[in-house]
Amino acid sequence: MGTGVAALLLPLLGAQAASAAPAPQAITATAAQPAAYTDDLDGWIKESLAVMAEHSIPGSYEGIHRNIMRESSGNPLAVNNWDSNAAAGTPSKGLLQIIDPTFLAYHVPGTSTDSFDPVANIAAACNYAADRYGSIDNVNGAY
Numbered sequence: 001m002g003t004g005v006a007a008l009l010l011p012l013l014g015a016q017a018a019s020a021a022p023a024p025q026a027i028t029a030t031a032a033q034p035a036a037y038t039d040d041l042d043g044w045i046k047e048s049l050a051v052m053a054e055h056s057i058p059g060s061y062e063g064i065h066r067n068i069m070r071e072s073s074g075n076p077l078a079v080n081n082w083d084s085n086a087a088a089g090t091p092s093k094g095l096l097q098i099i100d101p102t103f104l105a106y107h108v109p110g111t112s113t114d115s116f117d118p119v120a121n122i123a124a125a126c127n128y129a130a131d132r133y134g135s136i137d138n139v140n141g142a143y
Contacts, residue, residue: 041065041074041118044095048122055108059126063137064096067129068122070141071097076118094118096125106131 035050037043045064052059072078072095080092090099093115098106103115106127111120129136129143 041068041095044076044118044122047119048126051108051111051119051123052126054110055123055127057108057123057127057130058135058137059130060135060137063135063139064122064126067125067136067139067143068095071095076121077116094121094125096121098125098128102128 035047037047045061045068048064049059049061068074071092074095076095078094078097080086080097083092085092085099090101092099093103095118098115098121100115103121103124106124107113107120108123108127111117111123113120115121115124126136129139133139133143
């Protein structure tokens, strides 16, 4: 081939190479959807674990569940009206049977200030247990 033919082929080869490149893809940003939790014991524990993770409060699903079942059998409205706390006028309340002064002292920001709120109750009780015992996982009896 002469130089004239090569000069004619080069633009065509360059055009083929350029057209072989994939078209840029459109980038679509999707907003992160907030986690949806069920309004039951399973959902309350999972939501509490997410809140606890944000605040570096240790605890596991199993440890929380075990203590809830012992303390309230899963009833978020449980109130203990017979122990020494109740006799002193501050009955234990909620899923993890926490008294109001302890709930207020260990309340986790971003949760409800209602000690009967399941997530707030779990988070505060786990915060207390972490301070006192290292984790709710280390609690195997009344605390």
